[in-house]
Amino acid sequence: MKKFLIVLASIIGVLVLAVAIFLGVFAINEYKPEDVEKVDVENSQSGVLQAGTPLSILTFNVGYGALSADQDCYFDGGKTVIPESEDLVKKNLDGMSTILSREKADINFLQEVDRDAKRSYYIDELPIFQKATGQSSMFAPNFDVFYVPFNKGMGKVKAGIVTMTGYGVTSATRYQLPISFSWPISMVNLKRCLLETRIPIQGSDKELVLVNLHLEAYDSGEGKIAQTKQLMDLLSKEYKQGNYVIAGGDFNQTFEPVANSFPLTEDTKKNNKWAPGIINNSDLAEGFSFAVADNVATCRLDDHALDATTQLYIIDGFIVSNNVTVNEIKNLDEKFAYTDHNPVKMSFTLQQ
Incomplete structure (x- = not known):
C-alpha cells in the first residue's frame, strides 16, 4: 500500500x-500590451482635410480572409477552424481588395486583419489592403498568441484592426480595452483595443478623431458593457475639446434604432445560438448619435454556410459627434461573398 x-x-x-x-x-x-501605446503610421500620406468638404468612410470586418459565404466557423457552432485551402483565402482577399478599390473611401476601418496566422496560411494581409487603397495605414494588434492550444488547434495567430486614409495623420494610438476573460484563458485570447487616429483640419486647431474598434463577441455580456463604457468616455473627452469624432467598426452589438430589423430566428432562440446585445441611445455619450442603416444585414451567423435559414444581424456601423453631418449611410450588399460581414459606408461633412 x-x-x-x-x-x-x-x-x-x-x-x-x-x-x-x-x-x-x-x-x-x-502578449501584454500597455494601456496606451503609440502606433506607427506606414506609407504616410499628406492629403489636407478641410471642414465643409464631403468625405466618406467605410468599415469592413474582413474575417481574416477565411469566412466567405460557403464557409462555417467553429466559434459560431460550425466545424471549421482552418479553411480548406490557401487559394480560398487568396480569393477572398482579392475580392475584398476589389471592393475597397471600387469604393474609394477617404477613410477605411478594417477588422480581423491577419498578419501571421495559421488560420489564414500565414499570409500577411495588410500589404494586400494597402495596395488596394494606396493609403497610409495604422495597425493595432488585438490577437497575438504564439499558439492557441484549443479550438481544434488554431495555432499561431497575429491579427488586429487597421485604419487607412489618404490624409495626413498627426498621431495614432492603441488603447487597451478591459479583458473579458480570466486567467489562464486570457493568456491565449484576444486583447481587444481601440485604435485612435488624429487628422488635422486646415485652418483650425481642431482635429478629426477617428476610433476604429472590434468589441468583445463571446463573453457573457459584461465585457462588452465595460468596453463600450471606455469607448464612450474617450469619445466624450474628445468632443468636449471641440474635436470632430467618429467611432466605427464591429461592435458585436446591435443598435437601438435598428434592433428589430433582423429578429432572432426560432432556431437561434431554441438552440441558444449567438445573439448580440443592444447599445441603446441612452448608452451614448452626450453629443453623439448612431449612424447605422438597415437596408441589408451587416453580419451573418457562421454555424453553417450561407443559405435562406442563416441568422442575420446588424452589428457594424458608426457613432458620430453632433458636429459631424451624416449625408448618407448604407450597408453595401456584397452578399457575404468574401467574409461574414458586409461593409458599411458613410458619407459625411465636418460642420464649419
Whole structure:
C-alpha cells in the first residue's frame, strides 16, 4: 500500500509539474500590451482635410480572409477552424481588395486583419489592403498568441484592426480595452483595443478623431458593457475639446434604432445560438448619435454556410459627434461573398 501511494504521488507530481510548465510557457510568451501605446503610421500620406468638404468612410470586418459565404466557423457552432485551402483565402482577399478599390473611401476601418496566422496560411494581409487603397495605414494588434492550444488547434495567430486614409495623420494610438476573460484563458485570447487616429483640419486647431474598434463577441455580456463604457468616455473627452469624432467598426452589438430589423430566428432562440446585445441611445455619450442603416444585414451567423435559414444581424456601423453631418449611410450588399460581414459606408461633412 505504501509503494502504491508513493507511485500515485509521483504520478500526480509529474502531472502537476507538466501543467505548471505548460502554463509557464504561455505566461512567458503572453502578449501584454500597455494601456496606451503609440502606433506607427506606414506609407504616410499628406492629403489636407478641410471642414465643409464631403468625405466618406467605410468599415469592413474582413474575417481574416477565411469566412466567405460557403464557409462555417467553429466559434459560431460550425466545424471549421482552418479553411480548406490557401487559394480560398487568396480569393477572398482579392475580392475584398476589389471592393475597397471600387469604393474609394477617404477613410477605411478594417477588422480581423491577419498578419501571421495559421488560420489564414500565414499570409500577411495588410500589404494586400494597402495596395488596394494606396493609403497610409495604422495597425493595432488585438490577437497575438504564439499558439492557441484549443479550438481544434488554431495555432499561431497575429491579427488586429487597421485604419487607412489618404490624409495626413498627426498621431495614432492603441488603447487597451478591459479583458473579458480570466486567467489562464486570457493568456491565449484576444486583447481587444481601440485604435485612435488624429487628422488635422486646415485652418483650425481642431482635429478629426477617428476610433476604429472590434468589441468583445463571446463573453457573457459584461465585457462588452465595460468596453463600450471606455469607448464612450474617450469619445466624450474628445468632443468636449471641440474635436470632430467618429467611432466605427464591429461592435458585436446591435443598435437601438435598428434592433428589430433582423429578429432572432426560432432556431437561434431554441438552440441558444449567438445573439448580440443592444447599445441603446441612452448608452451614448452626450453629443453623439448612431449612424447605422438597415437596408441589408451587416453580419451573418457562421454555424453553417450561407443559405435562406442563416441568422442575420446588424452589428457594424458608426457613432458620430453632433458636429459631424451624416449625408448618407448604407450597408453595401456584397452578399457575404468574401467574409461574414458586409461593409458599411458613410458619407459625411465636418460642420464649419
